[in-house]
Amino acid sequence: MKRIPVSGPWITSKEIEYVTDAVTHAWYGNANVYHERFEQAFASYLGVRYAIALPSCTSAIHLALAALNICPGDEVVVPDITWIASVAPITYLGATTVFADIDPRTWCVSAESFASCITEKTKAIIPVDLYGNMPEMDKICAIAEKHGIAVIEDAAEAIGSEYQSKKAGGFGDAGVFSFHGSKTLTTGEGGMLVTAREDIYRRALVLRDHGRPPGDRMFFNTEVAYKYKMSSMQAALGLAQLERIEELIERKRQIFQWYARGLDGIEGVTLNYEAPDTRNTYWMVSLILDPCLGLTKEDVMERLSQDGIDSRPFFHPLSSLPAYDGLLESIRAKQRNTVSYAISPYGVNLPSGMNMDEETVGRVCAALKTILI
Ligand SMILES: *Cc1c(COP(=O)(O)O)cnc(C)c1O
Numbered sequence: 001m002k003r004i005p006v007s008g009p010w011i012t013s014k015e016i017e018y019v020t021d022a023v024t025h026a027w028y029g030n031a032n033v034y035h036e037r038f039e040q041a042f043a044s045y046l047g048v049r050y051a052i053a054l055p056s057c058t059s060a061i062h063l064a065l066a067a068l069n070i071c072p073g074d075e076v077v078v079p080d081i082t083w084i085a086s087v088a089p090i091t092y093l094g095a096t097t098v099f100a101d102i103d104p105r106t107w108c109v110s111a112e113s114f115a116s117c118i119t120e121k122t123k124a125i126i127p128v129d130l131y132g133n134m135p136e137m138d139k140i141c142a143i144a145e146k147h148g149i150a151v152i153e154d155a156a157e158a159i160g161s162e163y164q165s166k167k168a169g170g171f172g173d174a175g176v177f178s179f180h181g182s183k184t185l186t187t188g189e190g191g192m193l194v195t196a197r198e199d200i201y202r203r204a205l206v207l208r209d210h211g212r213p214p215g216d217r218m219f220f221n222t223e224v225a226y227k228y229k230m231s232s233m234q235a236a237l238g239l240a241q242l243e244r245i246e247e248l249i250e251r252k253r254q255i256f257q258w259y260a261r262g263l264d265g266i267e268g269v270t271l272n273y274e275a276p277d278t279r280n281t282y283w284m285v286s287l288i289l290d291p292c293l294g295l296t297k298e299d300v301m302e303r304l305s306q307d308g309i310d311s312r313p314f315f316h317p318l319s320s321l322p323a324y325d326g327l328l329e330s331i332r333a334k335q336r337n338t339v340s341y342a343i344s345p346y347g348v349n350l351p352s353g354m355n356m357d358e359e360t361v362g363r364v365c366a367a368l369k370t371i372l373i
Helices: 013-025 033-046 057-067 088-092 111-117 137-147 198-207 232-242 245-262 297-306 328-336 338-346 358-372
Strands: 050-054 075-079 096-100 122-125 150-154 174-178 191-195 269-271 286-289 347-349
Touching: 013 033, 013 232, 033 050, 033 191, 033 232, 050 057, 050 198, 050 232, 057 088, 057 150, 057 174, 057 191, 057 198, 088 096, 096 111, 096 328, 111 137, 122 137, 137 150, 191 198, 232 245, 245 269, 245 358, 286 338, 297 338, 297 347, 297 358, 328 338, 338 347
Parallel strands: 075 096, 075 122, 122 150, 150 174
Antiparallel strands: 050 191, 174 191, 269 286, 286 347
């Protein structure tokens, strides 16, 4: 039997057609045609003013923080549970990362924990729409506004998710997306920075092109900056995927429903939560084991692997990683973030690739039943 991979895209003839057109025609005077189409379509899909296509989400977060002038001595609050890409750029800029706890149901940053992390040095928060779910953005934005803190929403895993009928990535001062091959919409590698703020937009355009103002034809750099650009072939792939976005999201939601039905009635497992005011796009179907079962995420991953099924560990608390070892903020986080530390050892991401069908989900559910019952 074929191994079941944990993630992967859904590519059709439309994508192949657009990329073929880009590699054939998007040169010389047409070099930016696909970027413009992709950025405009993306901004209008989200209902935001500006969108900049980038080589990754990591670069989008780096640019957003840099455009907000985050400096050494500044503090940026992040959820303790997320992919390290959400937060690594804080370190690139020499600022301090502060790890807040998560909400036990949404697994996203807790508004209360965020509030408790604020000091006079706090300059920004990066709420993460984890596994396609949404944090309580109304509370988070209100707290941030009250304290004059910028909000960068990491919607890398949540294209098309909604909170109170507003799309993920459209909250706060800036939003960022990833189009890595594992994500719901892919360009192979890629990312997007969106914002309603003209100052952030203009600043990001200069910073992402080696300190050249847009339109500079004299190659007259005004500062030392970065080089963060997407290729036309990636933009064409992104545009084709975006034109199929509802279909892509429906597939993700369908995969979750198959799992929810397949695992219904099994004691001691909790799947992704969807609050009444939220549309979850379930980037990764995940389950949390009740500790009573006596199994950890490593145990379940190992057993699934023996059955030819790949899975991933629910994110480890960042403050527990060797990468952040010994830092004062990690020591504080280990005391404070009881929910992150309670859930993470028992969480597993199940195969959620766009190629999953009902039968394949059934195979995973059957394997889980033999492990859990
Ligand atoms: C995938 C991901 C990123 C990073 O995306 P890249 O495009 O690989 O840089 C950032 N944040 C979260 C939450 C992610 O899942």
